[in-house]
Amino acid sequence: MNAITDDDRTYDVVIVGAGFSGAILAKELVSAGHTVLILEAGADHGKTWETYRSYLDQYYLSLAKTPNSPYPDLPTLPSPSVLDITAVRGTEPDTNGYFVQRGPLPFGSNYLRAYGGTSLHWLGTSLRMMPADFEMQSRFGQGVDWPFGYKDIRSDYERAEWEIGVSADAEEQTPRALGIKTSGKHDNRGYFAKGYDFPMHSIPSSYIDGFFARADGMPIEIGEDPKDTVKLKVSRTPQGRNSTPRKPKNANGIPVGRKMRYQFRPRGSTGPFAYMGQRCEGNSSCIPICPIQAKYNAMKTLEDAKHIRKHHMKTITQAVASKVELAESGRVSGIVYKKYSFSGVAQYELRRAKGKQYVLAGGAVENVTLALASEICRTSGELGRNLMDHPYMMTWGSAPEPVGPFRGPGSTSSYANFRDGTFRDRTAAHRLEIGNWGWNFATGAPNTDVARFVEQENLFGKALRDKLYHDVQRQVRIGTMVEQLPRSTNRVTIDPAYRTPMGEYRPVISYDLDDYSRAGLATAYDTCTQIFQRLGIRNHTAYNPSDAGYFTYDGRGYTFFGAGHLVGTHRIGTHPRNSVTNDVMRTWDHDNLWMVGAGSMPTIATSNPTLTMSAMAYRASRAISDAVRKGGAK
Amino acid sequence: MSQHDNSPAHQAFLTVSAALTGYNSAELQGTGCTGEYWHQFRQVLPEEILNRFLSHAQSLGQGDDDQIIRQTYLSDRCLGPIARSLIQLWYTGQWVPLSQEWRESYGASRFDVVKIISTRSYKEGLVWDAIGAHPMGAKQQGFGAWALEPPRKREAGQ
Numbered sequence: 001m002n003a004i005t006d007d008d009r010t011y012d013v014v015i016v017g018a019g020f021s022g023a024i025l026a027k028e029l030v031s032a033g034h035t036v037l038i039l040e041a042g043a044d045h046g047k048t049w050e051t052y053r054s055y056l057d058q059y060y061l062s063l064a065k066t067p068n069s070p071y072p073d074l075p076t077l078p079s080p081s082v083l084d085i086t087a088v089r090g091t092e093p094d095t096n097g098y099f100v101q102r103g104p105l106p107f108g109s110n111y112l113r114a115y116g117g118t119s120l121h122w123l124g125t126s127l128r129m130m131p132a133d134f135e136m137q138s139r140f141g142q143g144v145d146w147p148f149g150y151k152d153i154r155s156d157y158e159r160a161e162w163e164i165g166v167s168a169d170a171e172e173q174t175p176r177a178l179g180i181k182t183s184g185k186h187d188n189r190g191y192f193a194k195g196y197d198f199p200m201h202s203i204p205s206s207y208i209d210g211f212f213a214r215a216d217g218m219p220i221e222i223g224e225d226p227k228d229t230v231k232l233k234v235s236r237t238p239q240g241r242n243s244t245p246r247k248p249k250n251a252n253g254i255p256v257g258r259k260m261r262y263q264f265r266p267r268g269s270t271g272p273f274a275y276m277g278q279r280c281e282g283n284s285s286c287i288p289i290c291p292i293q294a295k296y297n298a299m300k301t302l303e304d305a306k307h308i309r310k311h312h313m314k315t316i317t318q319a320v321a322s323k324v325e326l327a328e329s330g331r332v333s334g335i336v337y338k339k340y341s342f343s344g345v346a347q348y349e350l351r352r353a354k355g356k357q358y359v360l361a362g363g364a365v366e367n368v369t370l371a372l373a374s375e376i377c378r379t380s381g382e383l384g385r386n387l388m389d390h391p392y393m394m395t396w397g398s399a400p401e402p403v404g405p406f407r408g409p410g411s412t413s414s415y416a417n418f419r420d421g422t423f424r425d426r427t428a429a430h431r432l433e434i435g436n437w438g439w440n441f442a443t444g445a446p447n448t449d450v451a452r453f454v455e456q457e458n459l460f461g462k463a464l465r466d467k468l469y470h471d472v473q474r475q476v477r478i479g480t481m482v483e484q485l486p487r488s489t490n491r492v493t494i495d496p497a498y499r500t501p502m503g504e505y506r507p508v509i510s511y512d513l514d515d516y517s518r519a520g521l522a523t524a525y526d527t528c529t530q531i532f533q534r535l536g537i538r539n540h541t542a543y544n545p546s547d548a549g550y551f552t553y554d555g556r557g558y559t560f561f562g563a564g565h566l567v568g569t570h571r572i573g574t575h576p577r578n579s580v581t582n583d584v585m586r587t588w589d590h591d592n593l594w595m596v597g598a599g600s601m602p603t604i605a606t607s608n609p610t611l612t613m614s615a616m617a618y619r620a621s622r623a624i625s626d627a628v629r630k631g632g633a634k
Numbered sequence: 635m636s637q638h639d640n641s642p643a644h645q646a647f648l649t650v651s652a653a654l655t656g657y658n659s660a661e662l663q664g665t666g667c668t669g670e671y672w673h674q675f676r677q678v679l680p681e682e683i684l685n686r687f688l689s690h691a692q693s694l695g696q697g698d699d700d701q702i703i704r705q706t707y708l709s710d711r712c713l714g715p716i717a718r719s720l721i722q723l724w725y726t727g728q729w730v731p732l733s734q735e736w737r738e739s740y741g742a743s744r745f746d747v748v749k750i751i752s753t754r755s756y757k758e759g760l761v762w763d764a765i766g767a768h769p770m771g772a773k774q775q776g777f778g779a780w781a782l783e784p785p786r787k788r789e790a791g792q
Contacts, residue, residue, distance in 0.1 A: 056771065057753045059771055060750065060753040060756040060757065060771065060772070061750050061752075061753060061756065062750075063728070063748065063749075063750065065770070204777075204778040204780070204781040205781060206780045206781060207780065207781055207782065207783060207784060210781075243777070278777075279777040280777060281774040281775075281776050281777055282774045282775050282776060282777065282778075282779050282780050283770070283771055283772070283774040284767075284768070284770045284771070284774075285770045285771035289771065291771055291772070291774075402766070402784040403784060404766070404767075404780070404782070404783065404784030404785070405765075405767070406762075406765060406767035406768070406770065407767055407768070407775060407779060407780040408779065408780025408781075409780070412780070436780060437770070440770075446761050446762075446765050446767075447726050447728070447761065449761075450721075450722055450725045450726055450761050451722060451730070454718050454721050454722055454725075455718060458708060460653075460654050460655070460656070460703060460708065460717075460721055461653060461654060461655065461656035461699075461700070461703070462656040462789075462790065463656075464655070464656055464721070464725075464764075465655075465656040465657075465760075465764045465790070466787070468761060468764040468765050469764055469765055469766060469787045470787075472764075472765040472766075472767075473765060473766055473784055
């Protein structure tokens with residue numbers, strides 16, 4: 001057994017994880033005058049131009065351009081990969097990836113263990129939740145209610161939107177403007193605070209969005225009640241990527257989180273780098289890497305935090321948090337971490353970080369494996385349970401004319417109509433995202449088209465060129481993301497039989513889709529079919545029983561993938577018996593320990609979780625700051 | 635990698651490549667990848683087969699290229715698979731290995747493995763031009779370009 005060396009310095013706050021949440025927490029806490037240490041298991045990807053550039057080259061050279069493909073996957077620090085996912089058969093778990101999959105369905109999502117976290121490969125979608133999403137139990141008898149409502153988090157949404165730099169226009173984003181028949185009468189009122197607007201104007205809609213908008217106004221029956229019929233509408237999606245900064249209409253500025261803000265200043269890439277905050281220039285590779293960092297990533301916020309008070313913030317990368325240690329009082333006394341010098345070599349030094357307050361911000365799965373390994377937060381029995389994702393189903397086809405795919409951000413618009421409605425008492429809400437990259441996600445286009453035309457259709461020369469133009473220009477795809485309910489059996493556990501080469505526990509995952517989500521997917525498929533029929537799109541969708549994510553509902557088969565939205569494993573709540581933390585993310589069991597991130601969300605709703613997770617980080621940061629100031633035990 | 639390889643073999647390689655891809659020799663050289671691809675091609679093919687492959691170049695460009703390509707290349711047990719790998723190399727920058735059957739009949743090379751030849755070859759894949767787009771992650775078209783009408787089809791040499 002190695003001896004553990006204590007770090008010299010004791011910090012006000014020790015944060016595990018340098019992703020979305022860790023970055024916002026660090027920036028807020030340093031701004032409030034506290035000292036912060038961040039432990040990050042991965043390496044620093046943004047230190048120099050060369051580092052980041054080398055990831056871009058790795059992307060070019062990757063045969064399968066998966067979300068994690070540009071970034072190193074170290075045997076010492078594995079990240080889950082979408083290539084590892086296979087169908088789970090029988091009782092033997094599938095262990096070929098980092099996750100140990102117990103099934104019955106494979107959990108298809110991934111994340112990135114690196115400085116900046118999964119923000120390095122997110123798409124940039126920055127949606128707020130709907131008011132109904134906080135009241136799933138009282139409105140629909142499904143899932144649980146949150147311990148607070150939409151209005152309680154609204155000002156933190158504003159802060160998060162201005163930190164990420166979200167491009168959208170408020171008047172286009174109210175539930176009514178999106179064409180949603182909300183389940184509550186007053187949900188539209190005050191969705192945005194008076195005078196509020198996003199820091200940058202909307203990202204322009206793609207030509208494909210315009211093509212789909214030709215079906216706007218088409219009625220779709222969604223519930224039993226004819227009153228529930230909605231009128232289709234293509235609406236633009238708020239995105240965390242640079243467009244044109246908004247000039248405030250009012251000389252006093254725009255109210256953001258109870259402070260007035262003036263014109264937003266877009267940030268460029270981190271490190272000494274040539275790109276100093278340009279608008280998105282349409283590289284069409286947001287997932288997995290934005291070459292110029294016009295898309296937000298958490299390294300930008302971390303950079304800000306360092307500049308606010310240099311000596312207040314320290315980051316240690318290549319430091320794998322291994323155990324949360326408790327004093328007899330039940331308070332956390334330190335975090336033991338493994339500091340490795342060489343990427344990929346499982347040799348490390350054992351060290352102990354010390355602080356007054358401790359925050360786990362390593363993501364919904366890593367937070368849980370660390371907490372389970374440390375045998376903490378056990379009272380509720382909820383730790384690791386209620387794992388949720390957005391089961392992601394694709395429908396694709398050929399448009400009757402060229403629509404210009406493979407240009408611009410991955411998606412610029414969606415059908416948001418089905419994000420709320422009275423149908424949610426039996427069918428999951430969902431959002432239909434319009435893809436801008438043809439069949440890329442669905443079939444591996446355009447490379448697979450080349451292979452098929454050459455190898456099977458025996459084309460060459462001009463005929464091959466013509467066929468490629470003809471077919472690929474017509475490729476359209478809709479991605480359905482459906483909500484999941486919290487289920488205690490969808491969970492992350494650990495098992496001493498499964499460890500990494502560094503001796504850390506690998507996540508063991510049990511996962512399934514319930515009928516509520518399956519009904520949502522089936523309904524969405526029918527809607528897509530109707531849209532295709534209306535627009536003359538020839539349906540090419542194929543779901544194969546041999547697909548890893550194949551499932552059936554009502555006698556029909558579908559295939560789903562993960563959306564990378566890992567939610568729910570250490571949820572907030574009202575009582576130590578129904579939740580892991582309280583509503584400001586302090587653990588019920590350990591007075592100076594906090595768990596922050598998408599794992600805090602009690603339900604997933606239909607919004608990509610990043611914006612909500614970021615807003616919640618503001619909520620937690622205020623409480624943590626108070627706790628540091630008060631000091632000592634309760 | 636030689637930038638100005640005027641050897642008859644290299645010229646023949648370009649002539650056959652042009653007939654197979656539907657892009658003219660100047661367009662192919664414009665990718666800056668001819669040297670790398672010629673190198674890869676020579677590393678994979680036994681010399682005698684390479685010579686056979688290139689020997690038909692002189693009959694191209696005199697009228698009925700389509701028939702020559704179908705007859706002497708695509709439907710030939712030995713040259714067909716090579717031609718199909720070469721088309722895909724130009725279009726995607728990626729070498730598609732020959733089949734096990736082909737290797738057993740004509741000879742195996744340790745360079746005959748699946749790979750993207752270089753970062754440049756990824757970006758210069760002809761497929762992106764053919765579909766009227768740009769390589770994902772490179773040669774970006776500028777803010778808002780995705781809102782414009784789809785580009786028209788471009789013919790060879792246009």
